[in-house]
Amino acid sequence: MFKRLLLVLASATLLLSAASRAADTSDTSLVLLTENFPPYNMAKNGKNFAQGDNINGIAVDIVREMFKRAGINYSLTLRFPWERIYKLALEQPGYGVFVMARLPDREPLFKWVGPIGPDDWIMLAKADSKITLENLEQARQYKIGAYKGDAIAETLAKQGLAPLVVLRDQDNAKKLLNGQIDLWATGDPAGRYLARQEGITGLKTVLRFNSAQLYMALNKDVPDEIVTRLQTALDQLRKEGVVDEIMGRYL
Template sequence: MHMHKRLLFALAGAIFGLAAGAHAELAPDYRVVLLTENFPPYNMASNGKNFAQEDNLDGIAVDIVREMFKRAGIDYSMTLRFPWERIYKLALEKPGYGVFVTARLPEREALFKWVGPIGPDDWVLLGRGDSNISLTSLEQAKQYKVGAYKGDAIAEHLVEQGLQPLTVLRDQQNAKKLMAGQIDLWATGDPAGRYLAKQEGVSGLKTILRFDSAELYLALNQDVPDEVVQKLQVELERMRSEGFVDDILSRYL
């Protein structure tokens, strides 16, 4: 009895799968085309340029995504290019394409199939390791000198909130200004800020306030088979529980 029931389910599944145009078996040459941008420390070109392919990419998300695909046994290619709008549109429109890392926002939820989270993209106020500043709101930061990155969404948000950030042309300059006491707080991304600081030889910074939080994901085109999405998600969760994800994070930060 059980045998027949299982067989019937399997047949029904196969017929339904065919009707739905789903791939019951992945074609042996199935490959996901992965696109990314320069967004240290998650994705970056080893040479710092705005174009790179395969092994010339580096970063927390690059390492995690590579391992995820390898473990899932799914073929992929990986290209870093510019601008973001273009690669986002390709992933949205082209079957078998994906883009990473991107925030999983409610308005994007139905546009892609998601694998993640790969890591956070938080907005923080960082202080020196010996800072005794304590804040519970952005409002309270008004009494301090806050450094930000010119033209950045974080800087714009501070202005909207009535702060007057001191801006610089490169965010990493803020790490030096913080150490020199020219600013009290540095408004930046986490982990981006800590990574940039490390490049400048600055470490041990303290998070004084976390004022916004987003989780970053791999966004796959709607056409990518569910079994691919599920395999990748399972492997990511296994990597996280094994401590692989934490190891990668500590390598860059």
């Protein structure tokens, strides 16, 4: 009789604990941060600060659908610069940032949900440029523009290519056209989209040197259950063709 009572009490404790954990995760509200990175994330007014419905883009639309499917609350803010929102997501419990390349040195720093979309790394040149490249090493002799804090810029710097960085990636399109740089190291499709926004077309790809995927990075304090629910929701959206449909709106 006593053993049976202990079993009942133990079972009740486990149920209460599970219910408590479920209540905790259901009440979770994540703080999501992003930056101007068209066509994945962008402020509708073109500014470097926006919140909620004033933000759109491929990744933003996918994230909204993902959180809706997963039943998780969130707030969304677009801020500047990238280094600031990266640091917040890294250090603040309940924070997340998107979109971000999932690089080996970043892997243990966050919990990841994705992939959300592709981000090939390319070197762009002017339409009339005579530059031809077969590998990244051959780019060393040229002036290369990149975006400060971006994974592309960091990778080039680690390899000793010393890119000239700017605070807005689209500024590199103008610098390329004006001859201030010879090559623009950027993402595809992001670079071409940004160039078009500046009225610049006809840039040519002279090197494709990496193929990456973009993710949402969550602070390591975010419960695993939340991460799993978000990943499951994203997988369902991709399986149903929703991700492709969203991309088709912008590209």
